[in-house]
Amino acid sequence: MKRFRLLNMMIAVLIFWSCTDDWSFSTDSRYRLDFSADTVKFDTVFAGVASPTGGFMIYNENSEGLRFDAVMGGGAASPFRMNLDGEGGAVITGLEIPAGDSLFCFVSVNIPCTDDVALTDAFDSIRFILESGNVQHVRLSAHGQNSVSLKGLRVESDMTLTARLPYIIYDSLFVADGTVLTLAPGASLYFHSDAYLDVAGRIVARGKADSVILMRGDRLDLMLPKLPYDYLNGQWGGIRLRGSSMGNLLEYCDIHGGNWGVRADSSSLDDTKLTVISSIIHNVTGNGIEATNSRISVANSQITAAVGRCVDIAGGMSDFTFCTIAGLSVWSYSDKTVVLSDRRDGRSYPLQGASFRNCIITGRNATEFVTDFDETSAPSAPFSVSNSLIMCKDSTDTRFSNVRFENLNTKPNGAYNFVDHSVQGYKSVYALDSTSRARGISDDMSTLWTVDLAGIARPSSGADAGCYQYVPLE
Numbered sequence: 001m002k003r004f005r006l007l008n009m010m011i012a013v014l015i016f017w018s019c020t021d022d023w024s025f026s027t028d029s030r031y032r033l034d035f036s037a038d039t040v041k042f043d044t045v046f047a048g049v050a051s052p053t054g055g056f057m058i059y060n061e062n063s064e065g066l067r068f069d070a071v072m073g074g075g076a077a078s079p080f081r082m083n084l085d086g087e088g089g090a091v092i093t094g095l096e097i098p099a100g101d102s103l104f105c106f107v108s109v110n111i112p113c114t115d116d117v118a119l120t121d122a123f124d125s126i127r128f129i130l131e132s133g134n135v136q137h138v139r140l141s142a143h144g145q146n147s148v149s150l151k152g153l154r155v156e157s158d159m160t161l162t163a164r165l166p167y168i169i170y171d172s173l174f175v176a177d178g179t180v181l182t183l184a185p186g187a188s189l190y191f192h193s194d195a196y197l198d199v200a201g202r203i204v205a206r207g208k209a210d211s212v213i214l215m216r217g218d219r220l221d222l223m224l225p226k227l228p229y230d231y232l233n234g235q236w237g238g239i240r241l242r243g244s245s246m247g248n249l250l251e252y253c254d255i256h257g258g259n260w261g262v263r264a265d266s267s268s269l270d271d272t273k274l275t276v277i278s279s280i281i282h283n284v285t286g287n288g289i290e291a292t293n294s295r296i297s298v299a300n301s302q303i304t305a306a307v308g309r310c311v312d313i314a315g316g317m318s319d320f321t322f323c324t325i326a327g328l329s330v331w332s333y334s335d336k337t338v339v340l341s342d343r344r345d346g347r348s349y350p351l352q353g354a355s356f357r358n359c360i361i362t363g364r365n366a367t368e369f370v371t372d373f374d375e376t377s378a379p380s381a382p383f384s385v386s387n388s389l390i391m392c393k394d395s396t397d398t399r400f401s402n403v404r405f406e407n408l409n410t411k412p413n414g415a416y417n418f419v420d421h422s423v424q425g426y427k428s429v430y431a432l433d434s435t436s437r438a439r440g441i442s443d444d445m446s447t448l449w450t451v452d453l454a455g456i457a458r459p460s461s462g463a464d465a466g467c468y469q470y471v472p473l474e
Contacts, residue, residue: 025096026064029132033066033097034059040107042142044220046168046190047120048113048149052221055106056138058084058128060097069093070105071127078124080109080140111144120144147190155179155201161187163211168192168218172237175201177244185211185252190218196237196258199245207252209278209455215239215255231427233307233331234259234285241274241294243267253279256428260286261306266293269317269352276301278453278467282428283329287312293349298323300449302430302467305329310363311338315349320356322442322449324430324466327363328415337361337368337391340383348374354383358442360466362391362414366407389417389438389465404437417466419473431468438465 036057045051060066072078072090083106084092097103111122122142129135145166152171156179161167163186172195175181179201183189185208189197197203197215207213217235222228229235238260241248246267253276255261261281267273274291276298281288286308289298293315303310304326311325327334338361342351351373361369368391373381386401391414394405406414417436419429431454432438446463453467464470 024064024099025067025131026062027130027132028064029134031062031064031066031130031132032134033068033128033130033136034061035136035138037138039139039141042109042221044143044145045109045111046147046166046218046220047111047144048147049168049218050110051108051142052219053106053108054221055104058097058103058105060099060101063099065096065098065101066130067094067096068128068130070095071129073125073127079111079122079142080107080124082107082126105138107140109140109142109144111142113146120146155181158182160184161189163187166190169195169197169236171195173197175199175203175245177201177242180204183207183213185213188214190216191236191258192218193235194237194259197239198242199240199248200242202245202247203239203241204249205251205253206249209252211252213250213253215253215258217257230257231283231330233257233283233305233329238263238284238286241265246271246273248274249277250275250279251277254282254428256280256282256284258284260284260290260308261288261303262290263287264289264291264294264296266315266349267295269293269295271295272297280304280428280453283331284308288325291316291318292344294318300453300467302428302453304428304430305334307332307334309335309337309339313339313351313354314341314344315351317352318354320359321445322452322465322467323356323359324468325359325361326414326418326430327365327368328413328418334363334365336365336370337363339370339372340381341372342374342377342381350377351381351383356383356385356388358445358463358465359385359388360417360436360438361385361388362406362417364413364415365391367392368414387441387443387465389436389441402441402443404441406437430466432464432466432470434470434472436464436470439470441465 070092076090124140154174156176160182162184166188169191177200183205219229235257238258239262241264243265273294274296278300280302283305288303288306288310290312295317299321327337419431440462442463446458452469456469
């Protein structure tokens, strides 16, 4: 027993000396800290809004521990904030890193708003002052964009949002019945998580080819290196058009990254509820365009990468011309690309008419164009598809005319239609590939839509289906 007690005492002594050696701290001026980055950059942040947290690693690769203080160069007035070892402030003293250990320095920035429209830059540095007297620096920089915050705004008289500054939408944006919200060319709306555009009145968003109206989430940072949050879906809500909302226009708009794209509630079919022209609705968690007993018109537009359905029509009247509709989500397997039905949530909504002309309807499923009608109305349901490329089984149904059918046996999936889709699909780029069978199949509607979504002229005859005319790679 005495031998065991002696052995235990020896082990305890060895552990003690080992620990005390690891936790010895040197003032030798030869020893320095190492950092995972010499500069921390915040590429673009909204002024007046605290940025997401970034930071860097601090390493002690020496044989002895080091003690140091961390001092923000700009002091308490600096727009940057740091936190080390659970302590925040402009000056943090008595920090320790044992030999071979590391510490993470958290950094954020909140650039004050100014009246200047231009971008505001901020710079500072953190000084690391070692007990030896050595001083090391990590630089900080941020590119700040002034913005206008709208919190729980109810638009109850006609209003125009301009392109002067971007708008950050918190707690949703409501447009009251009888009221018009106008979005000027180049206007940018950044929606906070779960915020959405709720329209009981009317929205007129008339952008231009060189001044597109943007609606997206407000996260400007990266989820991973080279992967911005802007490439993710589910970052905000979407656009809801209530039953009372009529005469809505989305022209040259880019709407992406939401829980859904545009959701149109049931309304009168006497007037058009929604017109979409030369716009993009991309990368949403639910449906891209969901219309219930509504009258809608969509032309020269891209509806892509919905995890739900790109187009989901229940009853009403709709027409799609020169549209690229592709269920090619980069994050999840998509539902069917286009679904036509005569009911929703247990209610009947007879289809009055639906047409797809000069369109691409494709995806990864064997069938991407689906009809779901009551058995008695299915044979005569008033829809038509013409001069289009569709991923589905060949059909002799007369409601399909001059249609090219594609299937998964001849091509891997519908992504082959688009240039380098595995990379470009994240960025909502759906340029037509030279091998696509959508080339040259359109009818004479190109005389009405003379340029594609990218501004490329369409030939007067034999134009390509979809919203993009093929352009040879240089």
